[in-house]
Amino acid sequence: MKKHSFIILAMLACSMALQAQTKWENPLKQSFATIAGRAWNEEIKETYDRLPQRAKDKVRTPLWNLSRESAGLSVSFYSNAPEIKVRYTVRGGFSMPHMPSTGVSGVDLYAIDSDGRQRWCGAQYAFGDTVTYTYRKLSYESRHGQGYEYRLFLPLYNSVSWLEIGVPTESSLSFLPVSSEKPVVVYGTSIAQGACASRPGMAWTNIVSRQTAHPVVNLGFSGNGKLETELFQLLAEIDAKLYIIDCMPNLPGEEASKLIYDRTLQGVDILRKQSQAPILLVEHAGYTNDLTSKETETSYKVANVELRRAYEALQKKGVPQIYYLTKEEIGLSIDAAVEGVHPNDLGMQQYADSYTRKIKEILHEKSNSLSTCSPCKQRREPDMYEWNKRHEQILKLNKEQAPEIVMIGNSITHYWAGEPVAPKQSGAKAWEKLFKGKVVRNLGFGWDRVENVLWRIYHGELDGYQAKQIFLMIGTNNLEMNSDEEIIEGLQQVVKAIQYRQPQAKLCIVGILPRKGMEKRVATFNQRLQQQLAASGATYVNLTPALTNKNGAIDLSLFSDGLHPNEKGYERIAKELKELIVI
Known part of the structure; x- marks a missing residue:
């Protein structure tokens, strides 16, 4: 009996020693803001919400609930660790019928090396009461021995309750403050929120952020991107580098599309009273089965007609810095969506590439394949x-x-x-x-x-x-x-x-x-x-x-x-x- 007890105690001691080998840090417990992708960091503080608490009584309840999902949020840190662990809990279900757990509730880690090149990190993960991601056998090419800059993208369709990042005790881990650079602000639908990317890094807003290196604020709300006054008023509070308005997928068909013209003009007017930042209006990208369904094709076309009419009215009024992205410029292929509506990873990349081209054009950010011309x-x-x-x-x-x-x-x-x-x-x-x-x-x-x-x-x-x-x-x-x-x-x-x-x-x-x-x-x-x-x-x-x-x-x-x-x-x-x- 004594021998058995000794073995149990030894195993417990060994287990505790193994646990002690990892030091854990909570990004929300730092002395500075660490959650990138939020426009109201000072107000939101120790949560992973996307809107400030005062917006709860201003916007519709479904939209508020969606704003508590961490789409587009990320945490950046430096580390030279050979192994990085992430553990956290979420409030909702892990997956949806058309979107896997890795996209709905997973995280996604990228590294930036000493010369600014991006690298993706593969993980082992488990979804339980606590979700865990473990990135093992990480290697480095930096001469200075201080590792890489890492960026951890958070779940697209779930609310994070708490999160910690762990590294071996002998390794370094230091968080980066949120950049003070003006962000690209996206107001949109489920597609902007991230449905149906297989993992967070593949949401088009996150791809754009990675491709342009600009901060991106994701205000995509599944089924609830409807050009509402309350949202434009919140958008106007943000000192943006560029506003992207991509709400047409939530306003298709004859009845819904009747709202587009007036709401677009009113929304732009609200923004222009506070900001002269460029505004990009985006057409419905279409459905990937529109060639086999005339009704489907008609539903998005009427929405785009109304958006085009609003754009031309703004141009005629001489409203400055108004830009337009067409369905053809987005160019979704027939294999770019899960169920004809929400893009898969191929579709997300096509969305992101079209946005990146347009953003660089608007912001006058030329680049080419030469290393000296690639910022x-x-x-x-x-x-x-x-x-x-x-x-x-x-x-x-x-x-x-x-x-x-x-x-x-x-x-x-x-x-x-x-x-x-x-x-x-x-x-x-x-x-x-x-x-x-x-x-x-x-x-x-x-x-x-x-x-x-x-x-x-x-x-x-x-x-x-x-x-x-x-x-x-x-x-x-x-x-x-x-x-x-x-x-x-x-x-x-x-x-x-x-x-x-x-x-x-x-x-x-x-x-x-x-x-x-x-x-x-x-x-x-x-x-x-x-x-x-x-x-x-x-x-x-x-x-x-x-x-x-x-x-x-x-x-x-x-x-x-x-x-x-x-x-x-x-x-x-x-x-x-x-x-x-x-x-």
Whole structure:
């Protein structure tokens, strides 16, 4: 008996030891907001709802109940863990007849590596009183050993009561604050909410968020996206980058479609009284069986006729920034829906691709297949600074005090001086002398490449103010991985992005600084860059003569490592730029 009791105690002790090996964190218990995809984080606080509590008495009960489902919500965190666990409880049933448990009640984990590339994580999961997802054998390619940025998408059609994320005790886990960037706001139906994606990451709103990297607020309500005044009033409270109105699937047929014209005009009027953000009106994408059912085809066509009529009326009135997405542009194929109505993963991807194209067009965010022209984040050396944190600091500073002069670049700019303050400053005296009395913002990020600058421009660092002058000095970190042609094409795209967002600013493009062992290539590159930018209207700045000897080699006395200027080097740079500063 004693031996048996000893064995039981030993097993219990072993079990407790195994449990202790995992440390658990609740994202809602952090000192800052961690739930992305909500427009009212300060009000909603410690729940996974999508609308604030005060909306309960304002909207219809079915819509309020749907707002408690966590569609479009996500949590981001850093970790280097080889295993990540998620455990949580939900209030409703796990699945629906046309949608699996993994979509209705599951979570979905994506990773972003050091160079901004996305990776999907496979899991083992179990649905019980507590739902568990376990991501095992996670591997990393980052040199710094601090892992990846992770993004966990929450259930699409269920209400989360509580949730915790666990990693081994020796691994790191730190949550990211919600971005202050303006979101894309979607008001729609069950299709926008996420029916019938197989997993949360495949809902079209979440795909769009992943493809554009913009925050997306999902206000899709199954069967209840009906262009109601109460919802437009709530939408008008949101400082949006773009509004998407996609309610036609809930207003098909002769009777329901009669509401579309008046409600669309009233809703746009409500938004326009508060915001000048672009508004995208979206047609019914149709049913995938419409070729075999004339009645089905007619039901969505009458809705689209009324929406088109409203759009044309808004155009005639001269209401600014109104855009339109047609059924044909969405382009659902016959295999894109589960039961002819709700998209499967193929349909969700088709929806998302059409939306992404239109969003990039509206927001003037061009990209192509070249790496230098594909905007992306980075986290290459987090020991020196956190890239996301610096980006958010800049957005905050720009709101608090609009800069007169903006310096865009990589570590050469980052570690010169100015705000946001860097961990080290190598040319503070030269900076203060050059910019004395002026409000200057340092948009230099260590280890940035052309494509990282493009991401930052597309994500708000030049929005909301009017600068007098902008200096751009980027490209040296692309030299070892891109051809001159690729770098120049990327720089041309960056220049266009800057000039669209800051048309009044004097733009100065600084050629790549000479660097040890690459002087000849840099000189050739800069000559070609100057020629290519001749028609851009920007001022080209050549600092090479001030930093090299007569034989063309860099003056090592001006650099700390053959690449980064020292105090004396920054003094030379400041002297050259002084004559260009706008008074």
